[in-house]
Amino acid sequence: MSLTFEASQDSTQSIKDDIGTLLNLIKTTENDKQRELLIKISIIILVTKFQVFVENILDEFLDWLNRNQFRFVDLPSFIKLNSIKVKIENYKLHQKLKNSQKYKNKNFMKEVKEILNSLNIHFSNEVNDGHLQLKCKFPLGKTGANELSALFSQINGENIYKICDIDDNKLNSLLNIRHNVIHKDATPGLTEGTIISYRDYLIDFIAKIDKYLYDYIRLLKTNTYKAPDVKRKKHTWGNID
Numbered sequence: 001m002s003l004t005f006e007a008s009q010d011s012t013q014s015i016k017d018d019i020g021t022l023l024n025l026i027k028t029t030e031n032d033k034q035r036e037l038l039i040k041i042s043i044i045i046l047v048t049k050f051q052v053f054v055e056n057i058l059d060e061f062l063d064w065l066n067r068n069q070f071r072f073v074d075l076p077s078f079i080k081l082n083s084i085k086v087k088i089e090n091y092k093l094h095q096k097l098k099n100s101q102k103y104k105n106k107n108f109m110k111e112v113k114e115i116l117n118s119l120n121i122h123f124s125n126e127v128n129d130g131h132l133q134l135k136c137k138f139p140l141g142k143t144g145a146n147e148l149s150a151l152f153s154q155i156n157g158e159n160i161y162k163i164c165d166i167d168d169n170k171l172n173s174l175l176n177i178r179h180n181v182i183h184k185d186a187t188p189g190l191t192e193g194t195i196i197s198y199r200d201y202l203i204d205f206i207a208k209i210d211k212y213l214y215d216y217i218r219l220l221k222t223n224t225y226k227a228p229d230v231k232r233k234k235h236t237w238g239n240i241d
Helices: 006-028 032-067 077-091 106-123 144-156 160-164 168-184 192-223
Strands: none
Touching: 006 032, 006 192, 032 144, 032 168, 032 192, 077 106, 077 144, 144 160, 144 168, 144 192, 160 192, 168 192
């Protein structure tokens, strides 16, 4: 399966190269402790590279949406409303308004007005020139599979595991092993075959996430009215027309 996003291409190659090197070392060592250490390192590297991939591909996807300058009126409601939600959380407007002593301050009023304008633009005919926002950070933990699902549900409210036909239990298992290795210095007793299985699982997942975002963009480009007076900035990555 060909990959569109640089994040997908880079992460896939990096996983293949680094895990391949570690597997070769595992095969050649006759020291059980060294072998166990290399397997632990393999688990940590797999999860870390996948975390980096998720954050990078969401950043890249958001950057594409923001640089191609679609009008807000032509963007799907779901992703616009999610952008508003993210902005409201970031601005913490409800907390700012708690202190009524600031209400007579002209600068405070100006700040509030700017925040409201930033939200209101989502309902306008204005061109999206960097205004759309998504959460792109992927915090790791025992609930990492749920956190990953929440990140991708921002786009269209869909379950990324169902869309990609991916077993979320396997990701939970991998994240749990990583958690135990780092926080409890656990010895998981894994084999080379287990590392290969997790490697192939993540590479497959990366490819399917890449296709999901690619398909979203293609559909958006097909269904969106393109105003003739809007000059879109050309992207430099991938093969999206």
